[in-house]
Amino acid sequence: MRNLFMKVTYDGTNYDGFQTQPGGNTVQDMLERAITHLTGEVVKITASGRTDAGVHAYGQPFNFETTSLIPLERWCLALNARLPEDIVVTEAHEVPLTFHSRRGAxxxxxxxxxxxxxxxxxxxxxxxxxxxxxxxxxxxxxxxxxxxxxxxxxxxxxxxxxxxxxxxxxxxxxxxxxxxxxxxxxxxxxxxxxxxxxxxxxxxxxxxxxxxxxxxxxxxxxxxxxxxxxxxxxxxxxxxxxxxxxxxxxxxxxxxxxx
The missing domain is CATH 3.30.70.660 (Pseudouridine synthase I, catalytic domain, C-terminal subdomain)
Incomplete structure (x- = not known):
């Protein structure tokens, strides 16, 4: 099992905030769908915090656990190819399994x-x-x-x-x-x-x-x-x-x- 730490930059205009909502139109929803499409795994990402509807981010951190063996250098490009143009993953690092994006901030x-x-x-x-x-x-x-x-x-x-x-x-x-x-x-x-x-x-x-x-x-x-x-x-x-x-x-x- 790997714990991957990433950063995402996004224009929040068209989204109901970062954190998953019942309507399914959030940045988190888009990221999780892209990861599932790439790896076949159903994941739940942990972010450093939430943002309101219409709020933007320059490098919002998040992490998730995966069994995928995809090399670190391929993750950003692979996810960005599966994300809307207003959401861009800019960094990917492997961190200890104990790392938590919200509690560690x-x-x-x-x-x-x-x-x-x-x-x-x-x-x-x-x-x-x-x-x-x-x-x-x-x-x-x-x-x-x-x-x-x-x-x-x-x-x-x-x-x-x-x-x-x-x-x-x-x-x-x-x-x-x-x-x-x-x-x-x-x-x-x-x-x-x-x-x-x-x-x-x-x-x-x-x-x-x-x-x-x-x-x-x-x-x-x-x-x-x-x-x-x-x-x-x-x-x-x-x-x-x-x-x-x-x-x-x-x-x-x-x-x-x-x-």
């Missing part, structure tokens, strides 16, 4: 992208939230700071969350602006990327954080209110859930998988 980074230019980019419309009105990015950056640390993030979790504990740790959070597509002498703000790295995330957590920060950028909330929202442990205290298409799982780090 130490740090996860999500990126949320806001297009702050006056006009949307039709080529990036699936991956950006367009906000044509100017945002106070400095205030948004200030609003990120109180979130760094270990806290109860109930205020930033979906009311449907079933987790026993809402305590999570955010290690890093910062914003970057790409002004390469700004028009000269315009009010374009550029493409604003927010990176948040933590030990793990609750359902809708990053999207609720971003929905709240967008309100800060619009002047509807003050950045110093973020600490109070966090302390309230009440979903009603925070802002709306930002749209899914701006969110992508950016990176997952492990200590024992060479990643």
């Amino acid at each position: 130490k740090r996860k980074t999500y990126r949320y992208t806001i297009n702050g230019n006056r006009f949307p980019d039709p080529f990036q419309r699936r991956y950006q939230f367009h906000h044509p009105v100017a945002l106070d990015v400095k205030a948004m950056e200030q609003g990120l700071k109180p979130l760094i640390g270990t806290y109860d993030f109930t205020s930033f979790a979906s009311r449907k969350s079933t987790k026993a504990s809402h305590v999570r740790t955010i290690y890093e959070a910062h914003m970057e602006i790409d002004r390469s597509m700004c028009r000269p002498d315009s009010t374009d703000q550029g493409v604003i990327h927010t990176y948040i790295t933590g030990s793990g995330f609750l359902q809708h957590m990053v999207r609720i954080i971003m929905g709240t920060l967008i309100q800060v950028g619009e002047g509807k909330r003050r950045p110093e209110q973020i600490a109070d929202i966090l302390a309230a442990c009440d979903r009603a205290a925070a802002g709306p859930t930002a749209v899914a298409k701006g969110l992508a799982l950016w990176n997952v780090s492990y200590e024992d998988a060479g990643n």
Whole structure:
């Protein structure tokens, strides 16, 4: 028996998230079908976590056990030939049988992208939230700071969350602006990327954080209110859930998988 660890990059626009759902239209479903088609085995993959419908990923880790003797260097090309064009396996490694993609994950980074230019980019419309009105990015950056640390993030979790504990740790959070597509002498703000790295995330957590920060950028909330929202442990205290298409799982780090 072999335990294979892989990474998959996908455009989540047309899927009901990563994890298997009754409708059968998820990234996990597509991967498992491709593996079965390739090996003849019925497998159940284990991923580093789930993503919501419409959310994307750059290198989502997963692992599964197989008796197949297919060489490692052939797996990616063989699976990609059997997957839709918006799902691409980019890495394959053999790991110990004890390795578990979800339990072994130490740090996860999500990126949320806001297009702050006056006009949307039709080529990036699936991956950006367009906000044509100017945002106070400095205030948004200030609003990120109180979130760094270990806290109860109930205020930033979906009311449907079933987790026993809402305590999570955010290690890093910062914003970057790409002004390469700004028009000269315009009010374009550029493409604003927010990176948040933590030990793990609750359902809708990053999207609720971003929905709240967008309100800060619009002047509807003050950045110093973020600490109070966090302390309230009440979903009603925070802002709306930002749209899914701006969110992508950016990176997952492990200590024992060479990643």
